[in-house]
Amino acid sequence: MRNLLALLVVVLSIEAMAQDRSADKNVAIIRDSFYFKTIAEPTTSFIQLNEGYKIFSEKIGYGKIKILFVHGGPGNTHEYFDIFKKELPPDKYELVFYDQLGAYFSDQPADTTLWNLKRCVAELEQVRAFYQLTDFYVLGHSFGGLLAMEYAVEYPGKLKGLIISNRSYSTPKTDIYRQKLYMDIGRDFKLSRKSMEEIKNNQDITDPIEYKKVVAEFGKRHLMRLDTVPEPDQRSINHTVRKYRPYYYFRHDWNFEDSLSKIDAPTLLLGSRYDQVDTADLYLMKDKIKESEVYICPNGSHFAFWDDSNNYFHALLKFIEKQERNPSR
Numbered sequence: 001m002r003n004l005l006a007l008l009v010v011v012l013s014i015e016a017m018a019q020d021r022s023a024d025k026n027v028a029i030i031r032d033s034f035y036f037k038t039i040a041e042p043t044t045s046f047i048q049l050n051e052g053y054k055i056f057s058e059k060i061g062y063g064k065i066k067i068l069f070v071h072g073g074p075g076n077t078h079e080y081f082d083i084f085k086k087e088l089p090p091d092k093y094e095l096v097f098y099d100q101l102g103a104y105f106s107d108q109p110a111d112t113t114l115w116n117l118k119r120c121v122a123e124l125e126q127v128r129a130f131y132q133l134t135d136f137y138v139l140g141h142s143f144g145g146l147l148a149m150e151y152a153v154e155y156p157g158k159l160k161g162l163i164i165s166n167r168s169y170s171t172p173k174t175d176i177y178r179q180k181l182y183m184d185i186g187r188d189f190k191l192s193r194k195s196m197e198e199i200k201n202n203q204d205i206t207d208p209i210e211y212k213k214v215v216a217e218f219g220k221r222h223l224m225r226l227d228t229v230p231e232p233d234q235r236s237i238n239h240t241v242r243k244y245r246p247y248y249y250f251r252h253d254w255n256f257e258d259s260l261s262k263i264d265a266p267t268l269l270l271g272s273r274y275d276q277v278d279t280a281d282l283y284l285m286k287d288k289i290k291e292s293e294v295y296i297c298p299n300g301s302h303f304a305f306w307d308d309s310n311n312y313f314h315a316l317l318k319f320i321e322k323q324e325r326n327p328s329r
Helices: 002-019 033-039 078-087 117-130 143-154 171-188 193-200 208-223 231-239 257-262 279-288 309-325
Strands: 044-048 054-060 065-070 093-098 136-141 159-165 267-272 292-297
Touching: 033 044, 044 117, 054 078, 054 117, 065 078, 065 117, 065 143, 078 093, 078 231, 078 309, 117 143, 136 143, 143 159, 143 257, 159 309, 171 193, 171 208, 193 208, 257 279, 267 279, 267 309, 279 292, 292 309
Parallel strands: 065 093, 065 136, 136 159, 159 267, 267 292
Antiparallel strands: 044 054, 054 093
């Protein structure tokens, strides 16, 4: 019986891998049953990109207010946005989600030259064109916020509103701030001198026990301040392709400060008190973006729409309602 079950697992895995290869252009990964269940939903579509690859997308609702969501990572999935489906009623909102190229539900190209911001921003525009979105909002979270800012400047005049969630204008600034947070944890846990030096030098902690302890604590303090990770977010974590992540090909010196003034859309800058992003960065962004406002979730961290939902959605809806009342928009 055990041998038969093992053989069945192997056969199913081979079948899944076979379905996910496209003329050897993609890296083969094993899909789970949730993938096949999701793509069978009538709300989902695959968008053919200019480069020939396909990306997953989903449209929920039929309301007048349209929001296009851009997930983080790179390499995470759209799944952690599931809470928006519950909080934003379908008769009032049309919500569009997609998995960026390289993410679990989309193709994973073997061609690493595709991992550049210009192509990623053009991909976002192709999603917009596929759904024929006009007078719409873009909500970008984390790395998605970076893409959303780049998009707003590359395609001026298209957006009714821009929502930047838990993202700074500068990757180096966030790296420095994150390092400080790790140092705080290290002092609280009384780590060895060697581990503290490694953190100070922006290196991985080599002691496996101390490494796991610090990473787990960082997650609890600054990523998700809940006792239990919500199922959609855990699913997104599970579906992040660990051995093949576009993240490693992106430059880490991205700084958008000089381009912030070029954003012409009304902008909401959403941050959190316990985030890995310094809230001071958002106020600098507010000074640079002509029509913008800041809201800091008092109880939230990096995924504030989960761990400080009431405050997060109150601020989001207030911003959207303000734009909808504006007759010039």
